[in-house]
Amino acid sequence: MAISAFAVSDATAAPSMAAKPLSHRLWVTAVWTLIGFFLINLIAMIAAVITSSFASRWLRSWLPEGATTKWYFSAWSEFQLDDVLVVTFQVVFAVTALSGLIGVPAAYAMARREFPGKKLIMLLFLLPMLVPPITYGIPLATVLYRSGLGGTMAGVILANLVPTVPFVILVMIPFIEQIDPKIEAAARVFGASTLRLFTSVLLPLLLPGMLAALLLVLVRTIAMFELTFLVAGPTSQTLVVALYYAVFAAGVRAVQSIDAMAVIYMAVTVVWLIIALRFVNPAQIVTRAKQTKAH
Amino acid sequence: MSIAVDDEHISTRMRLRARGWDGVTLLILPAVALMLGLFIYPFLYGFWLSFQPKAGSLFANYARFFADPYLYETVAKTLWIAVPVTLLNLLAAIPVAFRVRLMQRQRWLTTLLVLPITLGTVLVAEGLLNYLGPQGWLNRTLMLFGIISSPVKLLHNYWGVFLSLVITGFPFTFLLTLSYVTGIDPALEQAAATLGAKAASRFRHIFLPLLVPGLAITFCLSFVQAFSVFPSAVLLGAPAGPTRVISIAAYQAAFEEYDYSLASAIAMIMGFIQLAIVGGVLALRGLFYRGPAGGGKG
Numbered sequence: 001m002a003i004s005a006f007a008v009s010d011a012t013a014a015p016s017m018a019a020k021p022l023s024h025r026l027w028v029t030a031v032w033t034l035i036g037f038f039l040i041n042l043i044a045m046i047a048a049v050i051t052s053s054f055a056s057r058w059l060r061s062w063l064p065e066g067a068t069t070k071w072y073f074s075a076w077s078e079f080q081l082d083d084v085l086v087v088t089f090q091v092v093f094a095v096t097a098l099s100g101l102i103g104v105p106a107a108y109a110m111a112r113r114e115f116p117g118k119k120l121i122m123l124l125f126l127l128p129m130l131v132p133p134i135t136y137g138i139p140l141a142t143v144l145y146r147s148g149l150g151g152t153m154a155g156v157i158l159a160n161l162v163p164t165v166p167f168v169i170l171v172m173i174p175f176i177e178q179i180d181p182k183i184e185a186a187a188r189v190f191g192a193s194t195l196r197l198f199t200s201v202l203l204p205l206l207l208p209g210m211l212a213a214l215l216l217v218l219v220r221t222i223a224m225f226e227l228t229f230l231v232a233g234p235t236s237q238t239l240v241v242a243l244y245y246a247v248f249a250a251g252v253r254a255v256q257s258i259d260a261m262a263v264i265y266m267a268v269t270v271v272w273l274i275i276a277l278r279f280v281n282p283a284q285i286v287t288r289a290k291q292t293k294a295h
Numbered sequence: 296m297s298i299a300v301d302d303e304h305i306s307t308r309m310r311l312r313a314r315g316w317d318g319v320t321l322l323i324l325p326a327v328a329l330m331l332g333l334f335i336y337p338f339l340y341g342f343w344l345s346f347q348p349k350a351g352s353l354f355a356n357y358a359r360f361f362a363d364p365y366l367y368e369t370v371a372k373t374l375w376i377a378v379p380v381t382l383l384n385l386l387a388a389i390p391v392a393f394r395v396r397l398m399q400r401q402r403w404l405t406t407l408l409v410l411p412i413t414l415g416t417v418l419v420a421e422g423l424l425n426y427l428g429p430q431g432w433l434n435r436t437l438m439l440f441g442i443i444s445s446p447v448k449l450l451h452n453y454w455g456v457f458l459s460l461v462i463t464g465f466p467f468t469f470l471l472t473l474s475y476v477t478g479i480d481p482a483l484e485q486a487a488a489t490l491g492a493k494a495a496s497r498f499r500h501i502f503l504p505l506l507v508p509g510l511a512i513t514f515c516l517s518f519v520q521a522f523s524v525f526p527s528a529v530l531l532g533a534p535a536g537p538t539r540v541i542s543i544a545a546y547q548a549a550f551e552e553y554d555y556s557l558a559s560a561i562a563m564i565m566g567f568i569q570l571a572i573v574g575g576v577l578a579l580r581g582l583f584y585r586g587p588a589g590g591g592k593g
Contacts, residue, residue: 024494031394034387039407042462044432045422046410052425060430106326108319115315121323124330130516132523134542135569136334138562139341142555143333162333165326223415225526230546244417247424247530255425262421266414273413282405286412286470 046266053259075260078253079242088238088268091153091228092221095160100214102161103168104206110169111176125166133163133226141230151233159227164217171216171284175209208279215276216284222269239265338566345560356560366544366561370568373540376453376528377521380460384468385514389506392472393498405473408466419462420530427455427531455531456538460521468517475509476502511580515573522569541565 055064532538549558
């Protein structure tokens with residue numbers, strides 16, 4: 001996709017360069033101003049949170065009076081962030097591992113076999129990615145509370161699997177389709193058992209795709225607010241839900257303390273995002289669902 | 296291995312295999328079971344539960360929803376936020392995507408834009424609480440340039456929610472649009488340019504007809520996200536007033552009144568409205584395709 005974009009720029013830039021009317025230049029400037037304005041506001045918004053978290057006192061001025069790191073210590077103890085972070089990582093890693101274990105074999109079957117009802121099953125995997133979490137989260141939370149799983153960590157993990165397993169499947173299907181099945185057939189011909197076929201042939205070939213899919217699941221699960229919020233109890237809150245409650249009860253704690261927690265949340269998310277972006281195109285975070293839907 | 300098995304067993308197994316059901320196909324079963332148990336079943340259960348009200352007849356929940364202005368007005372309030380935001384994001388995303396398509400290095404831009412999507416609505420809400428506040432940097436900058444004389448109120452009203460949906464929604468809409476725009480064969484545009492078509496005319500006659508199906512899907516996905524706005528409507532809006540969106544009503548019914556039956560009914564109404572709008576947009580897309588080719592409007 002990137003290559004075709006370069007080709008366009010070469011082909012279409014040339015004729016438009018030759019005759020460049022004022023209206024065209026104005027239009028281009030307007031569009032870039034729009035992008036610039038959006039990015040400046042976005043960066044300023046994030047910078048405001050970071051500045052506030054280090055502010056000793058910040059009222060009625062452009063910048064705070066002094067810098068301090070004390071809010072990080074107070075946020076850490078006030079919001080019990082050590083417990084919250086442990087829960088967050090337990091939930092996130094459990095969700096990531098389970099969606100890999102359930103999703104990758106399913107994607108393999110979907111990529112390699114044609115069977116009656118395949119379209120219906122594809123729809124079953126597409127729906128949770130298209131319906132927003134708050135819509136199915138409320139009936140899901142009701143069922144989990146009725147079955148005694150509501151408010152527990154198991155419930156939070158189960159709820160988070162609903163969007164992540166289809167996500168892994170939809171990312172992995174095209175990846176598996178481009179692996180030549182003849183490679184597997186050749187391994188069979190040379191007498192490989194199913195286990196050996198899996199460990200020595202399939203797993204190494206699947207690893208890059210799995211890594212990308214699971215890192216994206218990880219980032220999405222850290223940031224998944226709605227489902228965790230609806231299902232979590234006091235001991236199974238993840239960082240983003242704890243942040244929501246802190247902002248919701250603003251006024252009880254110092255603003256800087258909440259901002260310090262927001263910075264910790266940002267740091268946790270961005271670290272994993274940077275790791276993920278080494279393996280995937282940023283647009284993949286958004287467009288995967290659509291690409292599969294398009295055909 | 297199967298030599299000892301009787302003929303009938305073999306034939307069943309072979310018949311299944313001939314239709315594509317063998318050991319490999321069975322690998323989908325855990326995922327299918329999970330989806331049936333945690334997605335389809337809760338929906339059906341919620342649907343059934345919505346007809347089991349705490350008091351009254353079968354349709355008491357739905358009757359209550361459409362009789363109580365505090366409840367039925369949430370539909371209009373949500374649409375009043377979601378539709379303008381989605382249209383604005385989509386209309387801004389199209390020209391931007393056409394510019395960015397020509398960029399050599401898109402990656403830094405897409406990385407920056409992915410940031411608000413990844414950080415999520417809660418963090419954006421917390422950031423905007425600071426940034427849009429009366430003493431925040433936005434109001435200060437506007438006052439510095441003399442655009443306004445006193446701080447504009449952008450928090451705890453309609454505009455707070457609106458702006459937060461622009462911050463998280465625009466990158467989402469843009470990245471989807473970009474993937475559709477770059478998916479169009481550049482040879483088509485080159486052919487039109489060779490024949491002397493100007494940029495505006497190339498857009499109208501080449502790109503737009505090809506883009507409409509993708510834009511319709513982008514509109515649906517963006518709209519559905521905006522329609523289910525929750526954290527920013529509570530944190531940045533006026534959750535008892537103009538931004539009491541339908542998800543707040545559903546949440547309050549479930550977790551403040553503990554009326555899961557009413558909450559399920561509201562969730563079903565929410566899902567139904569989303570379905571109706573998405574269905575309507577996709578039907579319009581069908582009409583557009585069958586209509587005259589020179590229509591040329593978005």
